[in-house]
Amino acid sequence: MLSKSKIFFKGIVAVLPHMLSVIPFGIITGAIGIELGFDPILVYATSLIIFGGASQIIFMQLLSGGASSLVAITSVGVINSRHLLYGAVLSEYLEKLSFIKKLLISYFIVDQGFAESNKYIKQNKNLSNPHIYVLGTGVTLWFCWQLSTISGIILGSFIPDELGLKFAIPLTFLAIIVNDLRKLDHVFVMLVSGFASLILFDAPFKSYIILSPIVALIAAFIMLRLKK
Amino acid sequence: MTWLSIIISGIVTYFSRMAMVALIDREMLGTKVKEVLNYVPAAVFPAIIFPGVFFNDFGSFVEISDPKIYGAIVALVVGFYSRSVIATIVSGLLSYWFIIFFLLR
Numbered sequence: 001m002l003s004k005s006k007i008f009f010k011g012i013v014a015v016l017p018h019m020l021s022v023i024p025f026g027i028i029t030g031a032i033g034i035e036l037g038f039d040p041i042l043v044y045a046t047s048l049i050i051f052g053g054a055s056q057i058i059f060m061q062l063l064s065g066g067a068s069s070l071v072a073i074t075s076v077g078v079i080n081s082r083h084l085l086y087g088a089v090l091s092e093y094l095e096k097l098s099f100i101k102k103l104l105i106s107y108f109i110v111d112q113g114f115a116e117s118n119k120y121i122k123q124n125k126n127l128s129n130p131h132i133y134v135l136g137t138g139v140t141l142w143f144c145w146q147l148s149t150i151s152g153i154i155l156g157s158f159i160p161d162e163l164g165l166k167f168a169i170p171l172t173f174l175a176i177i178v179n180d181l182r183k184l185d186h187v188f189v190m191l192v193s194g195f196a197s198l199i200l201f202d203a204p205f206k207s208y209i210i211l212s213p214i215v216a217l218i219a220a221f222i223m224l225r226l227k228k
Numbered sequence: 229m230t231w232l233s234i235i236i237s238g239i240v241t242y243f244s245r246m247a248m249v250a251l252i253d254r255e256m257l258g259t260k261v262k263e264v265l266n267y268v269p270a271a272v273f274p275a276i277i278f279p280g281v282f283f284n285d286f287g288s289f290v291e292i293s294d295p296k297i298y299g300a301i302v303a304l305v306v307g308f309y310s311r312s313v314i315a316t317i318v319s320g321l322l323s324y325w326f327i328i329f330f331l332l333r
Binding site for chain 1 (some may be wrong): 229230231232233234235236237238240241242244245246248249250253254257260262263264265266267268269270271272274275276277278279280281282283287296300301303304307308311312313314316317318320321324325329
């Protein structure tokens with residue numbers, strides 16, 4: 001039987017390889033916030049309050065580009081709808097927790113932590129405290145994310161404008177989906193979303209950022225229907 | 229106003245993490261919905277990538293010879309073969325900087 005601290009430690013170790021991508025991503029998020037003209041305190045607040053790299057970048061990019069708050073908030077919601085999936089999978093392992101503990105642990109559910117927790121808990125079905133593992137991954141990622149975005153915020157004030165760091169935004173998002181480029185069905189959905197965004201770019205209130213994913217998800221739904 | 233937007237976005241994000249764990253019965257999320265949710269990253273991120281590469285700061289199409297297009301192609305190829313987040317971003321930025329600082333001067 002593994003002790004709680006050992007399970008927690010296993011969670012920490014499991015996400016360490018992810019730091020190779022989490023730390024640069026965090027630095028870029030902080031630096032881009034500064035580049036887009038936000039106050040350092042505001043940029044850091046997104047790390048603490050939103051705590052999700054992609055959401056933070058899109059949120060700041062939209063607001064700095066003159067989008068309304070409603071569009072920025074809605075697009076954060078669309079991006080984060082994937083968490084529903086993580087929650088649905090993890091809820092099975094977190095069932096025994098009290099309501100308060102469920103509320104607390106939810107804050108720490110992030111992509112990499114979910115991926116590792118799901119893998120480990122599936123392989124160790126009779127684990128007595130699966131939530132400790134989830135917490136180990138989440139807390140580690142949280143600390144690294146806070147530290148790396150703060151580094152990015154500091155670094156961002158030294159980066160000259162001529163470098164055109166804004167180009168790091170599309171590159172960062174390309175890097176996030178690079179693993180799915182080998183799956184044809186995913187590539188199809190990506191192309192639908194990409195071309196939809198070019199066509200809908202001039203739609204009012206920067207709503208292309210919400211409309212394009214919806215068009216692409218409808219395409220995904222139709223594709224799944226036709227497959228069967 | 230910005231503060232309020234950050235806080236609401238934070239609540240929305242937290243809710244997306246917490247809803248299925250603490251509030252909603254997971255059976256509520258049907259298989260079909262789960263299958264579609266799998267495609268959320270593929271549906272969301274290209275809507276940022278494409279305009280970021282193909283439009284300039286004023287919202288009009290860039291020329292086919294724009295450094296951003298070459299940077300994105302390099303990043304795409306490197307990313308496809310390396311599957312590495314850092315290699316994708318760094319190769320894209322370096323090739324972009326190489327073009328704007330050395331070839332266009």
